Amino acid sequence: MKNTSIIVYSKPNCMQCQFTKKYLENKGxxxxxxxxxxxxxxxxxxxxxxxxxxxxxxxxxxxxxxGFRPEMLNRLA
Structure with missing residues (x-):
């Protein structure tokens, strides 16, 4: 994993926010x-x-x- 600081701006009841956070969590x-x-x-x-x-x-x-962009999130791993 890259040594980088990642910030996710989100709000409750935002499905794409939930998908993004869960994706990052699942990837560690x-x-x-x-x-x-x-x-x-x-x-x-x-x-x-x-x-x-x-x-x-x-x-x-x-x-x-x-947005929920797995291809971009993978670049953070």
Whole structure:
């Protein structure tokens, strides 16, 4: 596994967010979750990156992306 910091911006009741987090967990890839319903600053961070849908995944060495994208998540392993 790469030594990188991964942040997943998500919210409750978001199926793609749940799929993304479960995928990372199943692969043993550690990540930090930022719940936009609980963290007002996280909402601003997502908007500044130009995203309007969740989840948003950011990690060192790859371009930030949104949605459940296994092909991108595999690059984090």
């Amino acid at each position: 890839i550690p990540f930090k979750e930022k719940d936009i319903d609980q963290d007002v600053e996280a909402v601003d961070e997502v908007k500044k990156m130009g995203f309007s849908s969740l989840p948003v995944v950011i990690a060192e060495g790859i371009e930030a992306f949104n």
